[in-house]
Amino acid sequence: MTCAVDFVFRGRLDCDSFVGFARHRAGRLDLDMRVDNCSESAVSVHVAGQEALVDMFEMACSLGPYDCIVLDVSRSESRLASARQD
Numbered sequence: 001m002t003c004a005v006d007f008v009f010r011g012r013l014d015c016d017s018f019v020g021f022a023r024h025r026a027g028r029l030d031l032d033m034r035v036d037n038c039s040e041s042a043v044s045v046h047v048a049g050q051e052a053l054v055d056m057f058e059m060a061c062s063l064g065p066y067d068c069i070v071l072d073v074s075r076s077e078s079r080l081a082s083a084r085q086d
Helices: 015-028 051-063 079-085
Strands: 002-012 032-038 042-050 069-077
Touching (some): 015 051
Antiparallel strands (some): 002 042, 032 042
8 A cells, every 4th residue: 555644854964874774765665755844853755655665764864863853753645645646
């Protein structure tokens, strides 16, 4: 089953490092990923693909790269996926 999810990772983040890490993980898991916003305190991404692989992406990114500390992750069904179902 496929799904589309919006994530917001919060913490002490380096944008280049975290986004590079997330893109690498998304690629390894064969997920589509788009970065919506990035700052030193939060990164918002949209991810779509197989549900179990999206879950794996969340776990990997919650651990983050070595130079970032993820303190919180919020997850919601993608607004884009909801709009396509209407």
